[in-house]
Amino acid sequence: MAISTILIIILVILLIGAVPTWPHARSWGYGPSGLLGVALLVVIILALMGRF
Template sequence: MVMGLILLIILVLLLLGVVPRWPHSRSWGYGPSGGIGLLLVL
């Protein structure tokens, strides 16, 4: 149960990191924002 919740949170954070819809991340493109999201998870 806990593992499933952790995986769900990681998936949501990765999806938010991939979509560059905020002004500060739109200029970066897809790579850096996804990488930052991944670092925040780890």
């Protein structure tokens, strides 16, 4: 259970960092944060199901 908690924390930090707030990242749109959000959602679902 500790590995899934650490992975969730890392994905949350990456999700916050992927939000396009810098001028050079505004043209990226929400692609990077959207992909990390989906990955975080999958990890949370797997952790709740007890498979991860």
